[in-house]
Amino acid sequence: MTDRRILLRRIPDGTPRPEDFEVAEAPPGPPLGPGQVRVRAEWLSLDPYVRALLSGRHFLRMPQPGEVLPAKAVARVVESRHATWRTGDRLVLETGLQSSAVSDAADAWRLHPGHVPASTALGILGMPGMTAYFGLLDVGQVRAGEVVLVSSAAGPVGSMVGQIAMLKGARAIGIAGSAEKCDWVRRVARFEACIDYRREDVDARLRELAPDGVHVFFDNTGGDLQHTVIGRRHLALGARVVLCGLVTQYNLKEAPPGPNLGVLMASRAKILPMVVYDYEHRREEFLREALAWHGAGRLAFKEDIVEGLEAAPAHFCRLMRGENFGKSLIRL
Amino acid sequence: MTDRRILLRRIPDGTPRPEDFEVAEAPPGPPLGPGQVRVRAEWLSLDPYVRALLSGRHFLRMPQPGEVLPAKAVARVVESRHATWRTGDRLVLETGLQSSAVSDAADAWRLHPGHVPASTALGILGMPGMTAYFGLLDVGQVRAGEVVLVSSAAGPVGSMVGQIAMLKGARAIGIAGSAEKCDWVRRVARFEACIDYRREDVDARLRELAPDGVHVFFDNTGGDLQHTVIGRRHLALGARVVLCGLVTQYNLKEAPPGPNLGVLMASRAKILPMVVYDYEHRREEFLREALAWHGAGRLAFKEDIVEGLEAAPAHFCRLMRGENFGKSLIRL
Numbered sequence: 001m002t003d004r005r006i007l008l009r010r011i012p013d014g015t016p017r018p019e020d021f022e023v024a025e026a027p028p029g030p031p032l033g034p035g036q037v038r039v040r041a042e043w044l045s046l047d048p049y050v051r052a053l054l055s056g057r058h059f060l061r062m063p064q065p066g067e068v069l070p071a072k073a074v075a076r077v078v079e080s081r082h083a084t085w086r087t088g089d090r091l092v093l094e095t096g097l098q099s100s101a102v103s104d105a106a107d108a109w110r111l112h113p114g115h116v117p118a119s120t121a122l123g124i125l126g127m128p129g130m131t132a133y134f135g136l137l138d139v140g141q142v143r144a145g146e147v148v149l150v151s152s153a154a155g156p157v158g159s160m161v162g163q164i165a166m167l168k169g170a171r172a173i174g175i176a177g178s179a180e181k182c183d184w185v186r187r188v189a190r191f192e193a194c195i196d197y198r199r200e201d202v203d204a205r206l207r208e209l210a211p212d213g214v215h216v217f218f219d220n221t222g223g224d225l226q227h228t229v230i231g232r233r234h235l236a237l238g239a240r241v242v243l244c245g246l247v248t249q250y251n252l253k254e255a256p257p258g259p260n261l262g263v264l265m266a267s268r269a270k271i272l273p274m275v276v277y278d279y280e281h282r283r284e285e286f287l288r289e290a291l292a293w294h295g296a297g298r299l300a301f302k303e304d305i306v307e308g309l310e311a312a313p314a315h316f317c318r319l320m321r322g323e324n325f326g327k328s329l330i331r332l
Numbered sequence: 333m334t335d336r337r338i339l340l341r342r343i344p345d346g347t348p349r350p351e352d353f354e355v356a357e358a359p360p361g362p363p364l365g366p367g368q369v370r371v372r373a374e375w376l377s378l379d380p381y382v383r384a385l386l387s388g389r390h391f392l393r394m395p396q397p398g399e400v401l402p403a404k405a406v407a408r409v410v411e412s413r414h415a416t417w418r419t420g421d422r423l424v425l426e427t428g429l430q431s432s433a434v435s436d437a438a439d440a441w442r443l444h445p446g447h448v449p450a451s452t453a454l455g456i457l458g459m460p461g462m463t464a465y466f467g468l469l470d471v472g473q474v475r476a477g478e479v480v481l482v483s484s485a486a487g488p489v490g491s492m493v494g495q496i497a498m499l500k501g502a503r504a505i506g507i508a509g510s511a512e513k514c515d516w517v518r519r520v521a522r523f524e525a526c527i528d529y530r531r532e533d534v535d536a537r538l539r540e541l542a543p544d545g546v547h548v549f550f551d552n553t554g555g556d557l558q559h560t561v562i563g564r565r566h567l568a569l570g571a572r573v574v575l576c577g578l579v580t581q582y583n584l585k586e587a588p589p590g591p592n593l594g595v596l597m598a599s600r601a602k603i604l605p606m607v608v609y610d611y612e613h614r615r616e617e618f619l620r621e622a623l624a625w626h627g628a629g630r631l632a633f634k635e636d637i638v639e640g641l642e643a644a645p646a647h648f649c650r651l652m653r654g655e656n657f658g659k660s661l662i663r664l
Contacts, residue, residue, distance in 0.1 A: 059598030266391030
């Protein structure tokens with residue numbers, strides 16, 4: 001089987017189209033240097049932040065045309081000159097969107113043990129789960145009895161935010177982009193409510209659902225929802241806005257203005273950025289608690305899987321149109 | 333001498349004009365009820381937040397036409413049925429913009445003792461000073477060696493922010509609106525630098541003065557400066573934006589949009605509101621330290637005084653055009 005990889009053909013203009021990417025045959029990998037491993041991907045993750053990288057507005061490096069797109073993988077070591085990792089080990093690491101990769105494994109961790117599906121290492125037990133966990137508990141400082149509002153509630157970050165909120169005794173209200181997603185958020189993830197922002201008046205619904213305001217607004221989207229929640233005064237006294245994702249603006253050429261900040265004065269609300277990389281040293285703490293919840297059957301999750309690397313460009317474009325439903329994954 | 337007071341004639345349309353207000357003869361005050369004092373004002377304070385009240389966007393109550401304008405005073409008790417305050421006591425309290433007032437003195441405190449000018453109780457030792465003190469130290473958490481940037485640097489809050497920053501071992505950079513103000517900020521208040529936003533390119537000057545970014549941005553103005561400092565990426569890693577005043581928008585009918593919040597992610601910067609009323613219970617702590625600094629001659633301050641209540645409307649309008657220089661006061 002030939003190795004394949006997905007290259008960036010050009011920087012997307014607006015919402016990405018499959019022609020912005022290219023499926024290419026990969027040259028044979030180089031011989032391993034000291035400290036390196038060769039891995040073969042089993043699962044590859046598609047994440048919205050990759051579009052932010054392509055906009056040049058993310059703080060991580062902007063990929064250039066001709067380069068392999070960034071992606072995290074669950075991968076098996078097939079050859080090793082690394083001090084820790086052995087052939088046969090299954091790792092979670094950044095490989096790029098390709099079937100095989102050579103890496104110094106600086107960011108790798110061992111796939112969680114046991115009978116938990118491997119794919120969850122890229123979703124509820126991976127970066128999205130950890131983003132939700134530390135974003136809500138450490139940055140957002142949620143307390144029992146508080147109201148947590150989360151956008152992209154059917155996604156891997158949002159669905160975990162609401163479920164962790166409820167596990168900690170808080171109330172969870174979601175916002176999602178279809179009746180089907182909202183239905184899943186309510187019935188399967190068991191949020192108290194979910195607002196369909198494409199068909200409902202978010203401002204009016206929030207006034208009904210959280211008349212005393214929202215204590216933690218976990219913002220995965222920015223844009224109109226941010227203007228509504230912050231600008232229309234839905235923040236409770238002492239609220240925290242966890243600024244986590246800005247998916248509404250990744251496809252835009254210019255970053256649009258934000259809400260007027262004056263409203264923060266009345267509610268004494270803070271705006272706090274959440275950058276998951278800052279929590280890498282606390283991964284064990286997250287995994288311990290998340291694995292226990294998972295083992296007790298208390299974490300619902302939804303995956304949106306396609307087969308084969310060739311399907312990746314179209315799947316990524318669907319993700320960026322908001323047409324995915326659940327964690328976007330490629331099975332190899 | 334007849335008692336006089338300043339009434340709101342109508343809600344200003346844009347920048348206030350003297351005709352929006354009215355100097356009126358005050359009716360004789362009512363007999364005192366239990367727990368009340370009658371006070372005679374010696375000094376009255378004009379503050380920009382009063383314009384925010386008139387815009388209806390402040391979290392405190394909006395004054396209505398025909399009512400006395402809000403104002404804090406240094407005033408002497410001339411009659412008392414209050415358990416604590418005696419005739420002859422000098423208090424600092426909310427009286428409204430009038431020469432005499434009846435009050436239950438719920439918010440009153442005793443004028444600081446000693447040889448410190450009484451007017452400073454409305455400036456560096458009053459609400460503006462306390463705003464600077466807790467805003468910088470408690471909300472902004474400034475540390476020695478950090479760079480503090482403050483707008484309205486020649487005003488009572490801004491000039492205290494920079495001076496307290498330096499007293500705590502931090503660096504102070506000001507922004508003000510004239511060469512004369514900038515000169516005072518540098519030479520008298522002894523800031524490291526002061527940018528004249530009307531004549532200099534703030535973005536370019538900040539790149540020179542704080543090439544590694546600003547750690548605390550104490551924002552008294554909002555508007556273009558907020559867009560420049562936050563949006564043009566002048567915040568250092570882990571910066572705190574202390575959101576204190578929005579003087580640029582008090583005269584506007586609609587609150588304008590703020591900067592895009594995405595930039596906070598790269599710098600991990602927080603936006604934190606400062607509401608001085610939340611610190612009322614810590615006034616003694618502030619006064620102890622501020623009086624010691626004042627006693628040691630380490631607090632420069634500038635006052636912009638007019639004589640007589642009749643001068644208040646025009647003086648307030650000057651303040652709202654940014655033409656004042658120093659703490660705006662009326663001596664009765």
